[in-house]
Amino acid sequence: MVVQERLEVTTSGRGTVEITDQLQRIAAGSDIKTGLCHIFLHHTSASLMLCENADPAVRYDLEAYFSRLVPDGDPLFTHQQEGADDMAAHVRTVLTHSELNLPVTQGRCALGTWQGVYLWEHRFSGYRRQVTVTVYGE
Template structure:
């Protein structure tokens, strides 16, 4: 069994989604693992990871509008505002989504569905450099 890990820095333009599918696939391919597991972990509490529709960007825009309605910036019930009115809403969004995702590795790739993509979802208004660690474990040769 082999383990391979790579930490990526992902620049986000601000609130919204950034497709990291190709970068995750590249780490899996470089690992040499043919079958096993791929774990993707974000090192932040105000951004998250999602698997989402990759063909129509309207889906991700709709998700953003849904979250804005569910957890509006500056909501008076939220007291933690150390970094501004989007501070606590970004933490709530992160808790409601995921900070880690695990995928199977098959034939040296993460076998995403036709309409699936792996996205980093930035919850802060300003852009950030986010750290994401991709860890791949498994066999370097296909089992017979």
């Protein structure tokens, strides 16, 4: 059996938006007890991450690290059509993930105690991001 649903996630600019609850809702509604949940982000300037969900400082520190690793407006970048954060956002996406696979066990995404799934916006402005969630199994 396969169930597929598209989510629209609104971001408010650079930072993270937790989507764990939406994924759990889709997995539970699929009637699939054992299988996989595949999450795909349809964008090149945002990413998905499986991250600690207990302390927001973890996500803050990741953002600080990536700001140092991939600085906005780096003179190395020639692609700057949409502003100083454009190419940096693309590099961040390539270094992270545009898709994730999670096990489905007993009708739920089998996450660890302190794990959550986040959409990580890499642009300064907010966007409406499209995510396709496919749950398959039996």
